[in-house]
Amino acid sequence: MSQNINRYKVDLREIEFVLFEHFKLDEVLGKGPYEAWDKEIVLTSLSEAAKFAQNVLGPLCASGDREGCKLVDGKVITPTGFGEAWKKTYESGWRSIGLPVEHGGQGSPKVIQALCEEFMCGANAAFAMYPGLSIGAADVILAFGTEEEKHLWTPNILNGKWGGTMCLTESHAGSDVGSAKTTAYRRPDGKYNIKGAKIYISGGDSDFVENVIHLVLARVEGAPPGTKGLSLFIVPKNKIDEHGNTLGSNDVIVAGIEHKMGINGSATCQLNFGENDDCVGELVGTVENQGIAQMFRLMNSARIAVGIQSVALASSAYLNALEYARDRKQGSHITAWKDPTAPRVNIIEHADVRRMLLDMKARVEGIRSLIVKLAMHQDRAQVIGGTDDEKKAYHLGQIDLLVPLVKAFGSDQAFRISETAIQVFGGAGFLKDWPVEQYARDSKIFSIYEGTNHIQAMDLVGRKLGQNGGANTQAFLGDVQAFIAGHREHPVLGPSVALLDKAQEAIGATVMRLLGWFQSGQVPMVPLSANRFLEMMSETAVGWLLLEQSSIALKKLAELPADHHERAFYEGKKAAGIFFAHSALALVPGKAESISLGDDSAISIPDAGFATI
Numbered sequence: 137m138s139q140n141i142n143r144y145k146v147d148l149r150e151i152e153f154v155l156f157e158h159f160k161l162d163e164v165l166g167k168g169p170y171e172a173w174d175k176e177i178v179l180t181s182l183s184e185a186a187k188f189a190q191n192v193l194g195p196l197c198a199s200g201d202r203e204g205c206k207l208v209d210g211k212v213i214t215p216t217g218f219g220e221a222w223k224k225t226y227e228s229g230w231r232s233i234g235l236p237v238e239h240g241g242q243g244s245p246k247v248i249q250a251l252c253e254e255f256m257c258g259a260n261a262a263f264a265m266y267p268g269l270s271i272g273a274a275d276v277i278l279a280f281g282t283e284e285e286k287h288l289w290t291p292n293i294l295n296g297k298w299g300g301t302m303c304l305t306e307s308h309a310g311s312d313v314g315s316a317k318t319t320a321y322r323r324p325d326g327k328y329n330i331k332g333a334k335i336y337i338s339g340g341d342s343d344f345v346e347n348v349i350h351l352v353l354a355r356v357e358g359a360p361p362g363t364k365g366l367s368l369f370i371v372p373k374n375k376i377d378e379h380g381n382t383l384g385s386n387d388v389i390v391a392g393i394e395h396k397m398g399i400n401g402s403a404t405c406q407l408n409f410g411e412n413d414d415c416v417g418e419l420v421g422t423v424e425n426q427g428i429a430q431m432f433r434l435m436n437s438a439r440i441a442v443g444i445q446s447v448a449l450a451s452s453a454y455l456n457a458l459e460y461a462r463d464r465k466q467g468s469h470i471t472a473w474k475d476p477t478a479p480r481v482n483i484i485e486h487a488d489v490r491r492m493l494l495d496m497k498a499r500v501e502g503i504r505s506l507i508v509k510l511a512m513h514q515d516r517a518q519v520i521g522g523t524d525d526e527k528k529a530y531h532l533g534q535i536d537l538l539v540p541l542v543k544a545f546g547s548d549q550a551f552r553i554s555e556t557a558i559q560v561f562g563g564a565g566f567l568k569d570w571p572v573e574q575y576a577r578d579s580k581i582f583s584i585y586e587g588t589n590h591i592q593a594m595d596l597v598g599r600k601l602g603q604n605g606g607a608n609t610q611a612f613l614g615d616v617q618a619f620i621a622g623h624r625e626h627p628v629l630g631p632s633v634a635l636l637d638k639a640q641e642a643i644g645a646t647v648m649r650l651l652g653w654f655q656s657g658q659v660p661m662v663p664l665s666a667n668r669f670l671e672m673m674s675e676t677a678v679g680w681l682l683l684e685q686s687s688i689a690l691k692k693l694a695e696l697p698a699d700h701h702e703r704a705f706y707e708g709k710k711a712a713g714i715f716f717a718h719s720a721l722a723l724v725p726g727k728a729e730s731i732s733l734g735d736d737s738a739i740s741i742p743d744a745g746f747a748t749i
Contacts, residue, residue: 142194143571144259145455146186149705151251152179154505157688158681159512161247168519169236170245178248185230185252189259192224197260200401201574207393212341212403218263219344226296230256231267239278240294246518247511250444254504258448261578262401266299266339268441272434273300273351277370280421280430289349289370292380299345302434303334303352303371303407310336311591313428314363318354318409320417330354330371330417331410333391336585340405341373341390347382348373351434352409352417353427360425368427369417371409387415398577436539438586440510443542446550446582447503453557453575454496460561460570461489483560492560496553497708498716501685502678503546509681510538533608537600538677544592544667545674547582554579593666596673597650609647616640616680623683628690628710632683632717639676639721642728646672649732660739665731672727679713679721686713 155161156175165173200215207213225231234249235241256264274293278286292298309315318332330352341348350371359365375383389411394404409415420430461484468478469485483489517531554576558565565572583589601609617640623633646669653661689709696703 140195140199142190142259143197143456144190144194144255144452145459146189146255146258146451147455148183148186150501150504151182153685153705153709154501154508155247155251157692158505158685159247159508161245161512161515164245164512164515164519168521169243170515170519173244173248178245181233181244181248182251182255185233186255188224188228188230189255192221193256193259193263196221196263196401198568198571198574200260200262201398201578202400202568204395204400205393205403207390210390212343212390212393212405214342214344214403215401218266218342218401221260221263222266222296222342222344225256225267231271231296232294235271235294239290245511246514247508250440250507250511253441253444254448254451254507256448257445258452260401261445261449262399264445265399265402266342267296269302269339269438270296270298270300272437272441273302273349275437276302276351276368276430276434277420279433280368280426281370282421285370285418285420288376288378288380292347293349297345298347298349299339299342300349301337301339301351302431302438303337303340303350304431305334305336307333307335311588313353314361314366316353316355316366318352320354320356320367320369322356323416327416327418328354328356328369329410329413330369330415331413333409334407336394337405337407338402338585340393340407341403346374347376348388350388350407351420351431353431354417356424363428365425366427367424368420368430370420371415371417375416385414387412397580398574399581435586439539439543439592440507442582442586443503443507443546446546446579447500447507449575449579450496450503450546450550450553451500453554453572454493454500456571457496457557457560457565458484458493460564461493464564466562489560492556494711494715495719496556498682498712498720499549499553499678501709501712502682502716503542503549505681505685506538506674506677507542507546510535510542513538529604530611533604533611536603537596537608537612540592540596540600540670541674541677543586544583544589544670545678547579548589548671550579550582551576589670590663590667593670594663596670597662597666601647601650612677613640613644616676619680619684623687626687629683629686629714632686632714632721635717635721636676636679636683639672639679639724642725643673643676646728646731658734661734661736664736664738668727668731672724675720675724679716682713682716684713686710689713 162175164170196217203215205212205214230252232241233244233252237243270293274290277289293300304313306316320328320330322328352369352371353366354369355365356367372386373388375386377383387410389408391406391408462482464483465480466483469481472478513531513534517528520528557572561570561572564570620633620637623629650662686709689706692706
């Protein structure tokens with residue numbers, strides 16, 4: 137098959153259901169900062185964004201993966217077509233749709249921005265990383281920079297003339313950011329000389345922007361050790377004057393590009409700052425040693441973006457596998473398995489293929505619902521503004537609680553869903569003729585970058601569960617319990633709701649067990665169990681949202697005539713919630729029981745016990 141063919145798929149009917157039937161976006165539209173938005177504008181925008189992703193970015197996905205990035209004479213050369221795609225992306229406005237109007241955007245609700253991001257990532261994850269990081273860098277400067285910095289640096293980043301990155305990782309300091317050795321030396325003019333090396337810098341250089349604005353974590357000479365002594369600096373690839381005109385190199389050298397398992401169209405660079413002692417940066421804002429707090433604004437949005445990347449690839453993997461299963465003929469139906477003359481059937485008629493397809497469907501739609509729920513909390517908080525502090529605090533608390541679930545569960549599942557999609561294809565899925573092997577390779581990094589998923593799990597159990605005195609967690613469980621109370625006796629969903637009830641009880645009991653380990657000095661048991669707990673809590677959240685969708689679907693089915701074309705869609709929503717409840721929620725109490733056993737084998741085993749070599 138040709139490399140330059142769009143393989144990205146998206147189900148816009150599913151998107152409409154999640155927005156308007158499940159999460160009631162219409163309650164937000166036309167209010168507060170979203171006065172200019174209504175349902176028609178939303179649906180038209182999403183349809184056009186999906187077309188752009190499919191027609192412009194989709195055809196460059198496989199070819200960009202094959203061609204990859206090259207380093208020629210110290211400059212990165214991106215895959216053929218990426219430069220033109222960059223230009224079209226900014227001309228179309230899809231990357232700035234959620235930005236405020238005063239910054240060149242269209243001021244859309246956050247949830248619309250998230251879904252447009254899903255389309256772009258799903259069509260071409262490697263390409264979408266370039267503008268995603270650029271907008272994130274501009275956001276940090278807008279949030280923490282001086283008025284002069286905002287005016288000088290952000291307009292050209294937001295309009296696509298310049299790119300942007302974040303530079304944290306060093307060869308000896310990955311997740312342990314506090315060990316960073318990059319140093320900033322004060323200059324008489326109030327700026328700083330930057331010296332050090334960073335690795336794994338996504339979008340560290342490209343051939344389609346005039347400049348790249350790096351946000352660099354560094355320690356001012358003499359600052360305290362650890363994260364408390366880190367500051368954040370604006371360090372351009374090329375120096376500029378006060379009007380933004382390029383003056384020449386800022387001694388930022390691309391030392392190499394990584395050759396990776398996936399996202400090969402994204403230039404992951406090794407950058408050296410100040411090899412010739414001529415790299416100049418300026419502090420973000422006016423106060424030193426604020427770098428971690430400032431960077432975490434970008435990190436937090438990046439973690440949500442990873443969840444969006446994850447569902448984007450997982451969704452297209454599922455929809456491609458579904459299309460293949462509907463078309464591929466192999467084997468006879470199970471009811472005729474002894475008959476050698478029986479006709480071959482499409483593999484979607486085989487029970488195990490149907491199981492895999494429904495499992496992918498439920499997980500994709502559940503994770504998307506979790507992301508949309510988080511974004512709707514953001515939008516509802518925006519609409520409330522300063523009119524109801526208690527409600528706003530509730531929404532902001534739920535955002536904090538859901539971020540590690542969205543990032544970690546979404547990214548873990550993206551790889552596993554892509555793996556399942558390959559299994560549906562069989563041997564064909566292992567070939568580069570089909571897109572699912574690339575989805576698997578591209579998605580594996582998601583569980584590693586922007587804080588490994590264990591970091592997300594420790595953030596959840598060590599910080600988020602107890603945040604606000606535990607009120608955010610109690611509010612989350614209260615929302616789940618409210619649904620259970622209203623549907624416990626449901627004639628169709630009752631057994632599934634009972635499984636949700638047991639799952640949320642297991643979550644509550646495990647929270648108390650984790651707290652007990654903290655208080656009794658058994659702290660090493662917490663990291664041993666953190667990942668499993670995050671998985672349990674994520675499955676409970678996803679199961680709850682899918683059952684909410686099933687209940688909505690059942691109401692619709694009761695209203696529709698037997699021959700209505702929408703019945704199949706709602707039957708699918710009903711089935712997804714019930715299936716996930718019986719295949720995933722049913723296992724949550726067992727995972728809680730596993731945690732309660734307190735097995736410390738991984739701690740007690742001697743290092744030499746892992747192998748004799």
